[in-house]
Every structure is written in structure tokens, then in C-alpha cells.
Amino acid sequence: MAEALRPNRGIAIYAAFLGVLYLITGLIEFLSGLTPHLGELSPWWMPRDIFGGLSAIVIGLLYIASSTSWRRYESMGYLLVATLLSALFAVLYLLIAGANGLDSLIVGEEWSWMEDISRPEIWLLLPSLPPLILSWRMAMRLKPEAATSEA
Amino acid sequence: MSVREVLGEEPEVAMAEERYRVIGEILSKVFRGARPLTPSDLLDKAFLNRGLGIPIFLALWWALFRFTFDVSAPLSDLIDIIFSRLGEFASSLIGNEWWSAFVSDAICGGLGGVLVFIPPIFFLFLGLALLEDSGYLARAAFVVDKILRPFGLQGRSFIPLLLGFGCNIPGIMATRTIPSERDRILTICVNPLITCSARLPVYVLIAGAVLGAYAPMAVFTMYLLSIVLALLMALIFKALIPYFRRGRRAPFILELPDYARPTLRSALTHMYERGILFLKKAGTIIFLGIIVVWLLSSHPWGAPLDQSYIATLGRWLEPIFRPLGFDWRGAVALFFGFIAKEIVVGTFAVFFGLGEEAEIEEVQRSIVELGVFTPLTGFAFMAFTLLYIPCLATIGIIYRETNSVKWTLFTVIYGLILAYLIALLIVVIGGLMGLG
Structure with a gap:
């Protein structure tokens, strides 16, 4: 079963691609938050968020770890956690966008919904969905009597 | 033997x-x-990874932090508005001026002041319950334990400390996840040193007024100072206070449960059970405290603020704060800040006759024009604001969580002494360096 858990080369390449996307997004968010000068240069839809950027970098690193260890079953663990975190942050930013909208209604202040909704992590969930479904199904198939590790 | x-x-x-x-x-x-290989083994490969375990933990903490404070914000604002309107409505019904002010400002303002904390607290406990039920919280404690252990804290201390950056109240309440009473008390004692979000407007006001281009660096220094002093004080308490030294420190033994899919029903039940305690217990202390402060700041009845009992207290406190370079206005602002840090900016605005809704730039201009602070005393004021007790509500929650007057007083008093010493050090060393 541990054999079956190893992702194929295609999945590994796709995970690397997602990893690079998250790393670029995270680095821009982090550096824009850190240096105001760079923040002015970055596109309007890219938030200046130091910790949010670091979180995206962590997701990127998990995808990269999944990709580089694709010959081992651990790869599926990294992929599963990376996709779960992708989903968590996308849902979180959607909730925050909704909360900001609700707050603007309550307080009567202006709400820049485009800024909230255009957060890259929300849109990066879409390409993360296929590996999320795949790794989730694989993990759910694991049962103590059905799979073994060589460790 | x-x-x-x-x-x-x-x-x-x-x-x-x-x-x-x-x-x-x-x-x-x-x-x-x-x-046999299980889904938990698969997940642990990432969550307990030597290199990625801590970054994953920090990312999840950040998510919890945003969920607690950002997603709950509309509910807090709604409560604030409801009680503000309720106060206005009640005051319009009551003819007597004193009773009208008492009902609108003290009762409704006091209740609103307590209830605005409810949404972030409930959201925090919902988030924590989801993490706990999923089996991750045990892993999180395991991952950060090695970093905190040299400072006398343990893995489970990390979440309460980090939540303190948003608000010390949920931070202190989150110490309930620490099973060791000794570690829990130590975490509670140093939690108020973590700079909560309510202190940020004070830093922005003072740094922007007197520190010019150095303002962002000064604000960042406050956050750095906050972390360094919290860990340092934990280390000092562990070394000096017999209670924290008693016996050898028990190793952190933890049986990691299997991961499980949390259910909303169970998470909501946990959230309700833990969150409702805040209303039942701390609410009474905070509410009474706010009423007492209102009475002090509104009397003698009809007198302007600078002739109220609070102002008298400010003038009485002025000699104590004079070595730090704060006049009676600084002393009163710090006193009001004792109730809640959000009040400090409004207090300065009232002193300068600008009203509580004044723009921050107007208040900053007045601080400079009236020479309330120099760059050095302004920085010292920021450090003082960082280190003394965050608010009345925090005192209430420390008492309720420790169930001890001794630990509550200890936390308040050491915070005041530390704030005074650090502010004095800043003024003295800065003065010797020719800054100011």
C-alpha cells in the first residue's frame, strides 16, 4: 500500500508548480509588508501581509517537499497537509472578506470588496483542489490492516 | 528516599x-x-517534520489569530453600536441628568465594554476546539515545547502567548489548555507583557507625533521588546520564585491521539462551555470596575475633567511620573489606560479640547505644540504603555483564571514596576547619550 501512496511523476511536477506559485505569492506579500517601497511596486491585488506571506511560503514549501520526495510515501503526507492548508487559508480569507463586508454594513464605512476577494490565496485554491481530492481519497483508503510502512 | x-x-x-x-x-x-500505516502517520510526516513542523504551527496560529479577531469584528461592532444606541435611548427617557449619564455611560457603556469581548472569545474557543478535536493541538504543543522549555514555559504556553498579540483576555483564557498549574500560572503572569492590538493606537499616536521618520522602527521595537521581556520575565520568575522552582520540572509527556474529523456540534459545545464562563465570572468584575471609574471621572458632578477626582489623582501621581518626563496629562492618560488602552488616545484628545472623535493628526500636532513629550519621553511612554497591565478586564480575567488575589496583585505590581524601570532606563540612558 505504501507503494500505492507514492505519487506519480505528473503529480510531483504539478505539486512543484503549485509550490512555486505559493512561494512567489508569499514572498511578494512578505516583502511588500516588510518594505513600504516594494509594497508600492507590487500589484494592487497583492496584499502587504508579512505573516500571511510567510503562511503562503510554508504552503509552498510543503508542495515542494511533496514534489522532491515523490519516490517515498511521505510525499503524500506533505501533499495532503499542503492542500489542507491551501483550503484552510482560502476559506479563512473568504470569511474575512465576508466579515469586512458585514462590518461595513454595520459601521457604515466603505468596503473595498475587490481587494478582499482578489487575495491570491483564495484563487490558488482552485488549482489545489485536484491534489486535495486525490491525497484525501488516498489517505482515507488507509486502514491499519490495509496498508503497511516499511519503517 | x-x-x-x-x-x-x-x-x-x-x-x-x-x-x-x-x-x-x-x-x-x-x-x-x-x-500498519495509518492516515495519522501520513499527516504526522508533515506536522511533526523537524524543519516544517514549527512553520506549519505558526501558519496555523496565524490563521487562528485572523479567525479570532477579523471574522468576529462585525459582531463586536454590532454589540458596541447596540449598547451605544441603547444608552442614547435610555438617556433620552430619563429626565435627571445624573441618572441619565449613569445609565447611558456607566451601565450601557459598561455592559457594552464587557460584551464586545464576547465574539473574539467565542471565536477563539471555537477555533481551539476545532484544532483540539482534530488532534492537532497535542502536536502543536509537542512541536514548540523544546523552544520554550529553557524559559520555564512549555509547549502549550505558546498559543496563549501568541493570542495575546490580539487581546490578552482570550490569551489568558487559552491557558486552560495547560494541564500543569505551575506552567499555567507562569504563562498567565507573563501574558500581559505581550502587546495586544489595543496598545497599537497609542504607539502610532506617540511615535507619529514625536519620532518622525523613526516611528515605524519604534513601533516594531515595542513588539520586539514585548516578546523579549515576556520570555525574560518567565526565566526570572522561574529562577527567583520558589513556587515556579518547586520540584524538578516534569518532562513534557504526551500521548499523541489519532487525527479525527472534528464535528461542529462538539466544537460548538466546547466553545459555549468555555466562553460562557467569561460572561458569568469576569463580566461582573469588569462591569463594576468601569462603573467605579465613571464615578471618579464624572465627579464632582458638572466639573470639567481637569477638576474631576481622576484629574486630582493625576496631579497626585505626577511627582511619581516626573522622573520619566510625564506630566499630569500623561499620568491621567496612563490611569485611563488602566481601564482599557483604547481610552488613552481619546483621553489626550479630551485634554486638548478636540473631543474623543478627533483625527489622530490633530492630537499629534497638539502633543508636539504643547510639548507634552520629547522623542525620548514619548518612547518611554510607549514602553510604559506596553508593559503595565493592559486593561481592567485583563485584571478581572487574571483573578478568575488564577482564582488568587496574590497572583493577580503580583502580575499588576510587577508589571507596573517593570514598566517604570524600563521607561526610566530609556530616559536615563537616552539622556546620557544626548538624545531627547
Whole structure:
């Protein structure tokens, strides 16, 4: 079963691609938050968020770890956690966008919904969905009597 | 001879090691083949990874932080508005001026002041319950334990400390996840040193007014100082206070549960059970405290603020704060800040006759024009604001969580002494360096 858990080369390449996307997004968010000068240069839809950027970098690193260890079953663990975190942050930013909208209604202040909704992590969930479904199904198939590790 | 001396190690460790040795022996006799791989093993490869475990934990903490404070914000604002309108409505119904002010400002303002904390607290406990039910919280404690141990804290102390950056109240309440009473009390004692979000407007106001281009760096320094002093004070308390030194520190033994899909029903039940305690217990203390402060700031009745009992207190406090370069206005602002840090900016605005809704730039201009602070005393004021007790509500929650007047007073008093010493150090060293 541990054999079956190893992702194929295609999945590994796709995970690397997602990893690079998250790393670029995270680095821009982090550096824009850190240096105001760079923040002015970055596109309007890219938030200046130091910790949010670091979180995206962590997701990127998990995808990269999944990709580089694709010959081992651990790869599926990294992929599963990376996709779960992708989903968590996308849902979180959607909730925050909704909360900001609700707050603007309550307080009567202006709400820049485009800024909230255009957060890259929300849109990066879409390409993360296929590996999320795949790794989730694989993990759910694991049962103590059905799979073994060589460790 | 104690059990520890006979065993040569902590009894808990010896018991755990022996238990696992026996389990291993039995398994090796009855089980053939490799150990079954479970979904938990798969997830642990990432969550407990030597290099990625801590970054993943920090990312999840950040998500919890945003969920607690950002997603709950509309509900807090709604409560604030409801009680503000309720106060206005009640005051319009009451003819007597004193009773009208008492009902609108003290009762409604006081209740609103307590209830605005409810949404972030409930959201925090919902988030924590989801993490706990999923089986991750045990892993999180395991991951950060090695970093905090040299400072006398333990893995489970990390979440309460980090939540303190948003608000110290949920931070202190989150210490309930720490099973060791000694570690829990130590975490509670240093939690108020973590700079909560309510202190940020004060930093922005003072740094922007007197520190010019150095303002962002000064604000960042406050956050750095906050972390360094919290860890340092934990280390000092552990070294100096017998209660924290009593016995050898028990090793952090934790049986990691399997991951599970949390259910909303169970998470909501946990959230309600833990969150409702805030209303039942701390609410009474905070509410009464706010009423007392209102009485002090509104009397003698009809007198302007600078002739109120609070102002008298400010003038009485002025000699104490003079070595730090704060006048009676600084002393009163700090006193009001004792109730809640959000009040400090409004207090300065009232002093300058600008009203509580004044723009921050107007208040900053007045601070400079009236020479309330120099760059050095302004920085010292920021450090003082960082280190003394965050708010009345925090005192209430410390008392309720420790169930001890002694620890509550200790936290308040050491915070004040530390704030005074650090502010004095800043003024003296800065003065010797020719800054100011």
C-alpha cells in the first residue's frame, strides 16, 4: 500500500508548480509588508501581509517537499497537509472578506470588496483542489490492516 | 528516599517508558509483519517534520489569530453600536441628568465594554476546539515545547502567548489548555507583557507625533521588546520564585491521539462551555470596575475633567511620573489606560479640547505644540504603555483564571514596576547619550 501512496511523476511536477506559485505569492506579500517601497511596486491585488506571506511560503514549501520526495510515501503526507492548508487559508480569507463586508454594513464605512476577494490565496485554491481530492481519497483508503510502512 | 531518587528519573517518565517497553515486547511476540500505516502517520510526516513542523504551527496560529479577531469584528461592532444606541435611548427617557449619564455611560457603556469581548472569545474557543478535536493541538504543543522549555514555559504556553498579540483576555483564557498549574500560572503572569492590538493606537499616536521618520522602527521595537521581556520575565520568575522552582520540572509527556474529523456540534459545545464562563465570572468584575471609574471621572458632578477626582489623582501621581518626563496629562492618560488602552488616545484628545472623535493628526500636532513629550519621553511612554497591565478586564480575567488575589496583585505590581524601570532606563540612558 505504501507503494500505492507514492505519487506519480505528473503529480510531483504539478505539486512543484503549485509550490512555486505559493512561494512567489508569499514572498511578494512578505516583502511588500516588510518594505513600504516594494509594497508600492507590487500589484494592487497583492496584499502587504508579512505573516500571511510567510503562511503562503510554508504552503509552498510543503508542495515542494511533496514534489522532491515523490519516490517515498511521505510525499503524500506533505501533499495532503499542503492542500489542507491551501483550503484552510482560502476559506479563512473568504470569511474575512465576508466579515469586512458585514462590518461595513454595520459601521457604515466603505468596503473595498475587490481587494478582499482578489487575495491570491483564495484563487490558488482552485488549482489545489485536484491534489486535495486525490491525497484525501488516498489517505482515507488507509486502514491499519490495509496498508503497511516499511519503517 | 523518594521514588524519584530510587528510579533516578521522574516517576512519570519511568512509568511511560516501562509501559511502552511492555507494549513493544507483547507486540513483537504476537504481531508479524510491518506496522500498519495509518492516515495519522501520513499527516504526522508533515506536522511533526523537524524543519516544517514549527512553520506549519505558526501558519496555523496565524490563521487562528485572523479567525479570532477579523471574522468576529462585525459582531463586536454590532454589540458596541447596540449598547451605544441603547444608552442614547435610555438617556433620552430619563429626565435627571445624573441618572441619565449613569445609565447611558456607566451601565450601557459598561455592559457594552464587557460584551464586545464576547465574539473574539467565542471565536477563539471555537477555533481551539476545532484544532483540539482534530488532534492537532497535542502536536502543536509537542512541536514548540523544546523552544520554550529553557524559559520555564512549555509547549502549550505558546498559543496563549501568541493570542495575546490580539487581546490578552482570550490569551489568558487559552491557558486552560495547560494541564500543569505551575506552567499555567507562569504563562498567565507573563501574558500581559505581550502587546495586544489595543496598545497599537497609542504607539502610532506617540511615535507619529514625536519620532518622525523613526516611528515605524519604534513601533516594531515595542513588539520586539514585548516578546523579549515576556520570555525574560518567565526565566526570572522561574529562577527567583520558589513556587515556579518547586520540584524538578516534569518532562513534557504526551500521548499523541489519532487525527479525527472534528464535528461542529462538539466544537460548538466546547466553545459555549468555555466562553460562557467569561460572561458569568469576569463580566461582573469588569462591569463594576468601569462603573467605579465613571464615578471618579464624572465627579464632582458638572466639573470639567481637569477638576474631576481622576484629574486630582493625576496631579497626585505626577511627582511619581516626573522622573520619566510625564506630566499630569500623561499620568491621567496612563490611569485611563488602566481601564482599557483604547481610552488613552481619546483621553489626550479630551485634554486638548478636540473631543474623543478627533483625527489622530490633530492630537499629534497638539502633543508636539504643547510639548507634552520629547522623542525620548514619548518612547518611554510607549514602553510604559506596553508593559503595565493592559486593561481592567485583563485584571478581572487574571483573578478568575488564577482564582488568587496574590497572583493577580503580583502580575499588576510587577508589571507596573517593570514598566517604570524600563521607561526610566530609556530616559536615563537616552539622556546620557544626548538624545531627547
